[in-house]
Amino acid sequence: MSSLSPVDESAEPFLSGRFAPVRDEIEVDDLVVDGTLPSDVTGAYLRNGPNPEFPPLGSYTYPIEGDGMLHGVWFERGRVRYANRFVRTNSLKAEEAAGKAIFGGLMTPAFVDQSLLGPDPDPTWPFKLDADVNIVRHAGHILAIGEGAPPYEIAADLDTLARYDFGGGLPAGITAHPKIDPSTGEMFVFRYDVSAPFLSWAVVGADGSVTRPPTAIDGVDEAYMIHDCAITARYVVIVIGPLQLDVNAMLSGGQPILWKPELGTRVALIPRDGSAVRWVHGDAFWAWHWANAFDDGDVVQLDFAWSSGPGFGFAGSHAAPITGSFARATLNPSNGTIDVHHLDQNALESPGSTTACSAATTATSPSPAAPPTRASSSASTTSCTATTPTPAPASASTATPTSASRSSSRVTALLTSSTATTWPTPATSTPTTPPSSSSTPPTSRTRRSPPSTSHVACPTASTATGSRSADRLEQSDEGGHEGPRPFEGSH
Ligand SMILES: [Fe+2]
Numbered sequence: 281m282s283s284l285s286p287v288d289e290s291a292e293p294f295l296s297g298r299f300a301p302v303r304d305e306i307e308v309d310d311l312v313v314d315g316t317l318p319s320d321v322t323g324a325y326l327r328n329g330p331n332p333e334f335p336p337l338g339s340y341t342y343p344i345e346g347d348g349m350l351h352g353v354w355f356e357r358g359r360v361r362y363a364n365r366f367v368r369t370n371s372l373k374a375e376e377a378a379g380k381a382i383f384g385g386l387m388t389p390a391f392v393d394q395s396l397l398g399p400d401p402d403p404t405w406p407f408k409l410d411a412d413v414n415i416v417r418h419a420g421h422i423l424a425i426g427e428g429a430p431p432y433e434i435a436a437d438l439d440t441l442a443r444y445d446f447g448g449g450l451p452a453g454i455t456a457h458p459k460i461d462p463s464t465g466e467m468f469v470f471r472y473d474v475s476a477p478f479l480s481w482a483v484v485g486a487d488g489s490v491t492r493p494p495t496a497i498d499g500v501d502e503a504y505m506i507h508d509c510a511i512t513a514r515y516v517v518i519v520i521g522p523l524q525l526d527v528n529a530m531l532s533g534g535q536p537i538l539w540k541p542e543l544g545t546r547v548a549l550i551p552r553d554g555s556a557v558r559w560v561h562g563d564a565f566w567a568w569h570w571a572n573a574f575d576d577g578d579v580v581q582l583d584f585a586w587s588s589g590p591g592f593g594f595a596g597s598h599a600a601p602i603t604g605s606f607a608r609a610t611l612n613p614s615n616g617t618i619d620v621h622h623l624d625q626n627a628l629e630s631p632g633s634t635t636a637c638s639a640a641t642t643a644t645s646p647s648p649a650a651p652p653t654r655a656s657s658s659a660s661t662t663s664c665t666a667t668t669p670t671p672a673p674a675s676a677s678t679a680t681p682t683s684a685s686r687s688s689s690r691v692t693a694l695l696t697s698s699t700a701t702t703w704p705t706p707a708t709s710t711p712t713t714p715p716s717s718s719s720t721p722p723t724s725r726t727r728r729s730p731p732s733t734s735h736v737a738c739p740t741a742s743t744a745t746g747s748r749s750a751d752r753l754e755q756s757d758e759g760g761h762e763g764p765r766p767f768e769g770s771h
Pocket of ligand 1: 413456457507568
């Protein structure tokens with residue numbers, strides 16, 4: 281058992297104040313509606329986000345740690361219901377059985393008493409990478425997804441069903457932001473790892489079967505954190521910002537996730553037909569999420585929340601005020617270039633990216649034909665500068681591992697065995713039997729007392745137009761504990 285001490289939540293900005301974890305699970309059958317809710321609005325809004333049930337041990341790194349907390353709001357005939365539930369992974373169930381956290385934080389890996397893990401430990405241990413980032417519905421399955429671990433299937437009432445491996449086709453998991461092609465129903469996924477293959481992609485057909493098994497992306501020879509992807513009619517677009525993962529540093533108390541802007545940013549344009557990957561590269565930039573992508577003649581246009589860096593304390597020696605904008609990158613596979621056009625000066629994402637980018641005009645990064653290696657940054661003309669520097673919030677990532685947790689070869693072995701899983705080729709790709717896709721509101725059971733003042737504010741009928749089909753579920757992803765964010769779009 282770990283000797284790590286629980287994090288002082290009152291001193292951790294992402295565990296206190298408006299980010300304080302929600303530990304009650306409640307159901308409210310009939311929320312008070314302010315205004316008028318159109319009677320033809322029927323459906324559900326679901327969201328997921330990090331929300332540790334127990335005070336974390338050793339360290340807490342927002343937003344990639346913490347148990348998943350699902351929130352659901354159901355609309356039906358002018359009435360609104362709410363419920364929330366933890367994503368009860370096997371790792372969380374082990375902690376609930378122990379009555380406290382048993383896993384160390386990402387920055388403070390620790391031994392875990394195997395007798396506490398139960399008969400079917402999640403494959404990420406000794407880390408606890410829970411399904412806390414996104415919730416997606418595909419092929420009749422509602423999936424809570426984390427950053428690279430296997431998803432968990434969720435019932436329509438938000439109860440957790442079981443770990444989900446796509447009929448055995450994707451046992452190592454997927455990253456949290458797959459993309460569904462609305463015209464074909466296919467879901468495109470990728471996964472990064474700390475050992476080869478460092479980056480892979482795969483396709484899940486509209487029926488839920490794996491139609492393209494995990495396929496290594498050649499040219500990626502180191503581990504990078506990659507949070508989101510985009511698709512066009514021709515390509516899967518995976519942007520590799522220079523945010524490297526260093527497991528050895530993690531196990532020795534160093535900086536395991538480090539921003540290296542000198543490497544530049546590369547983009548893999550992966551033809552959906554499986555032909556050779558095409559690369560473009562340019563100066564370093566970062567984005568957590570992509571807004572849209574589309575083919576435009578021979579080039580690809582990619583719209584996104586541009587950031588000069590990732591925030592969250594990952595910058596290391598490159599720490600500087602983060603600038604942000606909404607941008608369009610023109611990706612030209614013919615000459616290997618990325619041209620970044622800053623379309624709006626408002627920073628959109630990343631803690632600390634409260635500083636607007638001052639460059640509202642086109643910024644280009646001409647570079648030679650791109651090999652699938654690190655980018656050169658010498659040709660960049662990007663000129664986004666901070667006008668009102670604002671330091672990023674403090675992060676728990678600087679917590680010091682204990683000597684017991686950092687020097688163990690066993691931890692190294694466990695990490696290797698848990699992350700170097702070979703993705704097998706699915707045999708018959710037989711989909712599992714999909715559960716009902718109904719968005720039936722939860723039952724009236726209430727695990728804990730709901731707050732007496734629960735209510736939902738609605739726009740007037742004149743501004744809330746349109747209707748939704750009865751079985752439609754909207755999805756959203758992590759965003760702290762501040763309440764629903766806009767519905768997540770699809771590409
Ligand atoms: Fe995300």
